[in-house]
Amino acid sequence: MQYIGESLIYGEIGKGLIALSFVAALLSVIGYLNATFQKQTSHPWQLLGRASFAVHGISIFGIFALLIYIIFNHYFEYYYVWFHSSTDMPQQYIFACIWEGQEGSFLLWTFWHVILSLVIIFCSRDWEAPVMSVIMMVQVFLCSMFLGIYIGDFHVGSNPFILLREHPEMFDKPFVQSATYLEGIIKQGGRGLNPLLQNYWMTIHPPTLFLGFAATVIPFAFALSGLITGRVKEWIKPALPYTYFGIMILGTGILMGAAWAYEALSFGGFWAWDPVENASLIPWITLVAAGHVMIITHRTSRALPSSLFLSIITFLLILYSTFLTRSGILGETSVHAFTDLGMSGQLILYMAFFTLLGIGFFIYYRKSIYNKLPEEDILSREFWIFIGVLALSISAIQIIITTSIPVFNKITGLKYAPPVDVIDHYNKWQTPIAAIICLLIAVGQHFKWTHNDAKYLFKKLWLPFLISAIVAAIYQWQIQLPRIQHTLLLFCALFAVAANIDFLITTLKGRIKFGGASIAHVGIGLILIGALVSNAARKTISENRLKVNLGKDFPNTENIMLLKNDTLRMDKYYVSYTGKEKIDKNIFYNIDYFTLEGSKGGFIKKFSLKPFVQLNERMGNVAEPATKHYWNKDIYTFVQYAEIDKDKNNGNDEYNKPTDIKLQKGDTFTTSNSLMILEDIFSQKNEDNNLIIKAQFRAIDINNKEYTLSPEYKIIGMNAYSDDKELKELGLRVSFTGVLPKENKLEFKVAEKKSNSREFIIMKAMIFPHINILWLGCLFMVIGSWVAIIQRIKLNKRITPNHNNHDHKHDKAAPAELIETPAPANI
């Protein structure tokens, strides 16, 4: 059949480019691998490696450009375009469409590898061949993730250029039979990017995170190259700037994810130890450990096995992280959900391959990597950095073990679930580890390499110690952290910040370019202070003040009900829900915050927050928070529950359960929309001689309009009958149900229509104190890492690339304290 209107050419080019990128990567591996074992640098094998890399790189750029092109022009005949984009979607989210899908994510990852490879090729001289062969090997595997071919029944990759009508989910649908199907599809305008992901975080978070992921391949590749080429220690120096870069970018990516969760999702915080969050945190921790132990090896030749192992394991953990998030194995433990394209098998295969390669090399070359140096001095910098690396590793191990429970279940068939209070489980272990790390951050830089004098250290550290102890005490008094380990971590983190600032001022004399590490460490200290204080001293202020105590089984009273236009007290604020407004897909709930000022008790409006609920057809309705930022705290609110469906069936004609009410003549009572007055009572006899008592009500609605209503009470013989009267305008029904002579009162039942009940929302509000310290810390970490990278690159450039004669003269520019004593002579 000839289908009308399809532009098949783009798909053909796209598929061709994907195949080309795959084959070129393979050729590049062959070329570079052979070149690795040649003496001369511009050997034909190396040229083959380079040329194939060029083809590969251009293909990846081409695939990327083509995907953007077909998404931009809405070629819905392609499944990927139809699935991830739509005509009514704002154009700035085109990139987000690309990486919403798994194929696009892998493409993004390969894209960053290409960019980083360019840097390697131009800067790494004799390291190019071995390093590039490893990177291109990884690239072969990543490209196969979007290859989309079948080998027998085994599905290799998922191709983003597959046609809608050929997609496995679609090919048997009736529309495929119609030659003009595309017309209908175009009219529908595509399924589109999930509205929840239509925000700027989706544009910046995935690329940053994937650049971080991509950066981890470089220390891995250098470590393996060092082993292959017998330069077991020399690989560290060229790998260091990339490792710092990875620490910086991956750390930023993770914190961006945290900021996204905090700002735009109603998880109630920025970090929840969710398996998906942990999956990227673990390799970051090991990368930080790798970066630090590499400095030890570089400076003192010690701890080489740790440098190699941590560089290798970090990349393997990135693969493991990809497996965790892409295989659907976390389904029951994570609030995040990533689609499973049925390629878990392929991912396991890659993990197995690179684990065997990495760990295999490590074991195979084990003899060449152990050196017999004398034990280091306990007062040396390397010793304490190593303890820090150990603490980081232990922290990572604890997170890995707990996060891997679903994997463990899958393998063994058991049914373990994460601890009931999983956040507490992590915090319990991670808080003391973080405190130890902070102490090491504080003292580490003040140690000199190889040997130190204890007196010197004391002289350097007593002042920051004192300052941080005082600040911690004041802080504790002000915000009252609930547990002793919190206070301890607070002090240690403050000490880390103070000692590093002190180092910058007194030791480096403000020479910022040598202070990258100190600045980054200040950043880490601030991040921990911000995370600790905002979490541990977090206060839920939307407490339910109803005096219904449900006992210890129901401790949660964190949500408050706000009736429209009522004003309720919440912490020091008085809040009032004033109405809602629907804009596009979102319903905004306007909540005014007042404070009571002065003795006269006047309400002053301070601010309004508009948390909203997104009507998301894809995922159900999603509550998104609104936050008021102050310099020292955030007031964070979101709508837990609102009667959204009620708007759909406005003609809700049912009555609520009636309430009993006893009245005398002249009494008044209120309903949700009116004031009712029992004006008169009179009795009469009808023609059958039955007694009829009539109660006459006057109802006044909010617009001062008046109505009357007269329910009756009939006595026929020995029986009494009550006669309902309905007031349709006010949705009110009153029945006269009895006479109470003793009390001199009449009894009525009053029912209101369900549609009468006043609108309300259930809201949660929290105060996150000092959360800005966290974001400030992130900024410091990035700046510090950047300074360190620049300085490292400068140092690397200064010496000749003669790796057999490792030379430390380049460090002369550093201040006296930084100059290392020469490393032991057996290099």
Next chain:
Amino acid sequence: MKKLYIIGILIIAVSVAFIVNLITNVSTYATFETATNHPGKEYHVIGKVNFNKPLEYDPHANANIFGFYMNDTLGVEKKVLLNKAKPQDFEKSEQVVLIGKMKDDQFIASEILMKCPSKYNNTKELVKQ
């Protein structure tokens, strides 16, 4: 080499401590029956909400209690009292994971994780002609 051994032993010791601690802390995916047999102990129970029975949420009385009926994976039905506000779009959930304990033949849940079908596989939506 001596230091290496110490480090190795330390890491192994700490890892064992983690695992032991985890084993004493882990919960299990269980059924209502197991939870009934161990009252007071907290479990993860997976199941499907019975939408034929009433969902009880009266925020005027208490905004933090939500009651419903759930069938666990073996089909056993129990009343669940969730100590939270009613989740948005609860009606759309296909499968839920509850964390809580059994008390007086009711399951008292402190946490809920909802899985909507759409989160996983969206291709079930048909392309309309």
